[in-house]
Amino acid sequence: MTAPPPLNGIRVVELAGLAPGPFAGLLLADYGASVLRIDRPSSVSADQLTRHKTSITLDLREAKSREILLRILTATDVLIDPFRPGVLERLGLSPTDVLLKHNPRLIVARMTGFRRDGKYKDMAGHDINYIAVSGVLSMLGRAGDKPYAPGNILGDFAGGGAICFMGIILALIARTSTGRGQVVEANMVDGSAYLATFPRLATKNPSWSEPRGENLLDSGCPYYDTYETKDSGKYFAVGALEPQFYAALLRGLQLDPKSLPAREDRDQWPTLRDIFTRRFKEKTRAEWEAVFDGTDACATPILEQGELESAGYEQRPAVHLSRTPGHPIKADEGGWTGGGLEAGKGGVETLRSWMGWEPNVDFQVRDDGALVSVDGRAKL
Numbered sequence: 001m002t003a004p005p006p007l008n009g010i011r012v013v014e015l016a017g018l019a020p021g022p023f024a025g026l027l028l029a030d031y032g033a034s035v036l037r038i039d040r041p042s043s044v045s046a047d048q049l050t051r052h053k054t055s056i057t058l059d060l061r062e063a064k065s066r067e068i069l070l071r072i073l074t075a076t077d078v079l080i081d082p083f084r085p086g087v088l089e090r091l092g093l094s095p096t097d098v099l100l101k102h103n104p105r106l107i108v109a110r111m112t113g114f115r116r117d118g119k120y121k122d123m124a125g126h127d128i129n130y131i132a133v134s135g136v137l138s139m140l141g142r143a144g145d146k147p148y149a150p151g152n153i154l155g156d157f158a159g160g161g162a163i164c165f166m167g168i169i170l171a172l173i174a175r176t177s178t179g180r181g182q183v184v185e186a187n188m189v190d191g192s193a194y195l196a197t198f199p200r201l202a203t204k205n206p207s208w209s210e211p212r213g214e215n216l217l218d219s220g221c222p223y224y225d226t227y228e229t230k231d232s233g234k235y236f237a238v239g240a241l242e243p244q245f246y247a248a249l250l251r252g253l254q255l256d257p258k259s260l261p262a263r264e265d266r267d268q269w270p271t272l273r274d275i276f277t278r279r280f281k282e283k284t285r286a287e288w289e290a291v292f293d294g295t296d297a298c299a300t301p302i303l304e305q306g307e308l309e310s311a312g313y314e315q316r317p318a319v320h321l322s323r324t325p326g327h328p329i330k331a332d333e334g335g336w337t338g339g340g341l342e343a344g345k346g347g348v349e350t351l352r353s354w355m356g357w358e359p360n361v362d363f364q365v366r367d368d369g370a371l372v373s374v375d376g377r378a379k380l
Contacts, residue, residue, distance in 0.1 A: 032327065
């Protein structure tokens with residue numbers, strides 16, 4: 001019999017948001033936590049990070065809905081707050097003054113873009129703004145070009161949701177010895193800056209001391225770059241940094257190293273890149289795959305999203321735990337192609353499991369779908 005997931009028994013309330021907060025909840029849900037999303041009345045969520053989650057609707061502006069939330073939180077391990085600073089406080093749900101006094105074992109994970117105590121704390125922003133003021137965006141882009149934002153992967157998901165998840169895990173570990181919860185404050189400025197520790201420190205040595213786009217790992221180096229193949233719009237990735245891998249790359253490309261500039265000579269990198277560019281255009285991506293598969297040339301096709309499953313790269317949990325594995329990830333449940341959770345779906349069953357509650361006994365459902373307490377009370 002398969003062992004239960006490691007977070008089985010952990011209960012998480014996720015206040016509905018987009019991107020980083022739901023991603024932290026997704027990581028917890030994928031490893032067995034029971035995650036209940038709180039939606040707003042009459043809302044239609046664009047969130048796709050919903051697998052293994054359920055939902056109820058609460059109107060947190062109303063006292064009877066807030067009472068439902070507070071009573072749920074007595075049986076909750078983690079609350080994920082994706083709102084801008086001050087929102088919970090204005091709702092009368094201050095983490096320190098209300099929530100932790102209500103349940104001292106609760107972990108309140110607060111996810112913001114800018115720092116709560118920084119210059120931009122009261123301003124709106126998005127991923128591009130957070131990585132801009134963290135200093136990370138200035139590192140990204142090709143030589144002579146403007147900084148390039150890599151979608152919202154670095155700020156929202158890596159520096160935001162994943163770092164918040166790490167904070168939750170650390171707080172859960174701490175609770176095993178202290179018996180008490182705490183407030184976890186994560187923000188995308190500090191998270192993305194922390195992720196850039198290596199390149200930031202590397203600016204002190206020759207591997208990353210040149211301007212943006214002229215270094216070993218930031219598209220400056222011809223043997224750590226991408227190349228278009230003969231079939232227009234298809235590309236190959238090359239990362240042949242070590243001499244033995246570079247030698248394997250040249251063998252695959254059928255290039256004589258004696259006829260090429262020295263790879264260590266940065267002044268010759270543009271010439272070497274031109275040679276590689278012309279050579280990769282001589283074959284299709286599939287033909288180059290046939291050349292490099294099974295070699296140590298560090299040369300691989302750049303797979304597109306629609307190709308991943310057929311190539312054997314279906315989505316899996318981020319790490320595999322041999323004794324306590326996470327849930328399998330099916331495509332139609334939010335792997336490469338699925339996702340989505342309707343407001344209110346599955347939440348009544350979750351409340352029955354967590355709290356032993358029944359509709360019309362312990363709570364009522366308003367016409368707009370919001371749950372409210374019965375006569376201002378809900379049974380514990």
